[in-house]
Amino acid sequence: xxxxxxxxxxxxxxxxxxxxxxxxxxxxxxxxxxxxxxxxxxxxxxxxxxxxxxxxxxxxxxxxxxxxxxxxxxxxxxxxxxxxxxxxxxxxxxxxxxxxxxxxxxxxxxxxxxxxxxxxxxxxxxxxxxxxxxxxxxxxxxxxxxxxxxxxxxxxxxxxx
Numbered sequence: 752x753x754x755x756x757x758x759x760x761x762x763x764x765x766x767x768x769x770x771x772x773x774x775x776x777x778x779x780x781x782x783x784x785x786x787x788x789x790x791x792x793x794x795x796x797x798x799x800x801x802x803x804x805x806x807x808x809x810x811x812x813x814x815x816x817x818x819x820x821x822x823x824x825x826x827x828x829x830x831x832x833x834x835x836x837x838x839x840x841x842x843x844x845x846x847x848x849x850x851x852x853x854x855x856x857x858x859x860x861x862x863x864x865x866x867x868x869x870x871x872x873x874x875x876x877x878x879x880x881x882x883x884x885x886x887x888x889x890x891x892x893x894x895x896x897x898x899x900x901x902x903x904x905x906x907x908x909x910x911x912x
Contacts, residue, residue, distance in 0.1 A: 764796070765798075765892070767892060770797075771796060771797040771798050772797050772798070772799065773799070774798050774799065774892050775798075775799045775801065775889070775890060775891045775892050776793050776798045776799065776800050776801070776891065776892065777800075777801050777802075777803050777882075777885075777886040777889060777891040778790040778793065778800060778801070778802055778803070779803055779804075779805070779878065779882055780802035780803060780804045780829035780832065780833065780840065781804070781825055781828075781829060782804070782824070782825040782826070782827070782828025782829040782831075782832065783825075783828075786802075786829070787829075787832045790802055790832065790833070790836055790838060791832075791836055794836050794837075794838055800836070800838045800839075801838060801839045801840075801841060801889055801891065802829055802832070802833040802836075802838055802839065802840040802841070803840075803841050803842075803843060803882065803885060803886065803889075804825065804826050804829040804830070804840065804841070804842050804843070805842075805843050805845045805849075805877065805878070805882065806826060806842055806843065806844045806845060806846060807845055807846060807849040807873075807877070808846065808849075809846065826842055830842075841885075841889065843882075843885050845877055845881065848876070848877055848881055849873070849877050852872060852873070852876040852877055853869050853872045853873045853876070853877060854869070856869075856872055857869040857872070
């Protein structure tokens with residue numbers, strides 16, 4: 752193991768002054784590779800990890816459709832990964848929020864002749880604002896919000912363009 756990897760594994764890389772085993776981390780689990788690897792790495796490093804999957808559609812109607820986001824197969828895949836990692840998995844029903852914040856805005860914009868980008872609206876509302884609230888309800892540590900008391904390492908700071 753390299754020195755850099757060793758430092759990451761032995762330190763609370765999320766910047767908290769407490770033991771990793773007492774740091775509760777929520778990972779938004781899509782059932783895909785990225786979120787699964789993040790959950791696995793955090794679990795391996797000793798963090799308390801909870802997987803959250805958002806149900807955005809009636810997956811009984813579209814669950815067998817490939818390429819859907821946050822529906823039946825995605826939920827099943829995320830649950831399967833969480834089971835394999837031996838971490839808690841929560842599914843939050845965000846159908847009504849998604850319909851109001853994303854689908855209705857998409858339809859209104861489309862009717863006006865605009866080119867809507869529903870994924871942007873979803874990321875700004877459902878996947879971040881509302882998911883953050885759900886994570887706090889699970890008593891997760893405040894790891895994804897900017898914190899004034901923590902300095903980011905220089906490699907993470909945005910440079911001037």
